Amino acid sequence: xxxxxxxxxxxxxxxxxxxxxxxxxxxxxxxxxxxxxxxxxxxxxxxxxxxxxxxxxxxxxxxxxxxxxxxxxxxxxxxxxxxxxxxxxxxxxxxxxxxxxxxxxxxxxxxxxx
Amino acid sequence: xxxxxxxxxxxxxxxxxxxxxxxxxxxxxxxxxxxxxxxxxxxxxxxxxxxxxxxxxxxxxxxxxxxxxxxxxxxxxxxxxxxxxxxxxxxxxxxxxxxxxxxxxxxxxxxxxxx
Numbered sequence: 001x002x003x004x005x006x007x008x009x010x011x012x013x014x015x016x017x018x019x020x021x022x023x024x025x026x027x028x029x030x031x032x033x034x035x036x037x038x039x040x041x042x043x044x045x046x047x048x049x050x051x052x053x054x055x056x057x058x059x060x061x062x063x064x065x066x067x068x069x070x071x072x073x074x075x076x077x078x079x080x081x082x083x084x085x086x087x088x089x090x091x092x093x094x095x096x097x098x099x100x101x102x103x104x105x106x107x108x109x110x111x112x113x114x
Numbered sequence: 115x116x117x118x119x120x121x122x123x124x125x126x127x128x129x130x131x132x133x134x135x136x137x138x139x140x141x142x143x144x145x146x147x148x149x150x151x152x153x154x155x156x157x158x159x160x161x162x163x164x165x166x167x168x169x170x171x172x173x174x175x176x177x178x179x180x181x182x183x184x185x186x187x188x189x190x191x192x193x194x195x196x197x198x199x200x201x202x203x204x205x206x207x208x209x210x211x212x213x214x215x216x217x218x219x220x221x222x223x224x225x226x227x228x229x
Contacts, residue, residue: 045220
């Protein structure tokens, strides 16, 4: 079974600063994928970034990057130059390869302060 | 038009009533999922279907049933709703091409309240 831990229930960050959202995971699978989703107050789930367990380079998508440390089972999301529109809930999730059942963490509520 | 739609978007019902939540997708994906979201618990998988003839229980299937009427349609039923089924319900889809890199695309959610 997989488990995702997000230890930061809430964070407040000044606009334009970088922010790191923590995610650690536990799995016995050798091959897996890690995802981050954003959920704004409107409720929809928005895919942000993906990292495969065999990817040697950290994933990046615009202002989002994933700091993947496999030995530590850590997959932190880094948002550079935060914007007011980044205020939302952020969920880390994972799935073993060949099995697309996502396991989600409990989320971090990020608030960007002007 | 949205690729994954859910109806209704909001529903208030009473304990003991039968409720059906519907999900339709125009993405042509084979795989569909139902999740529920409770405050502080993240999203949890209820049922999933990898094709029309394949239905599987997820983490929290008790009290729920599903029907995959077609590739594009996946319905979730609560046979006899109870208050602790009050939650935000999401449908999601993904492509059948193997590997975990297949992003799941989520519908807008259905907010269900059971009184």
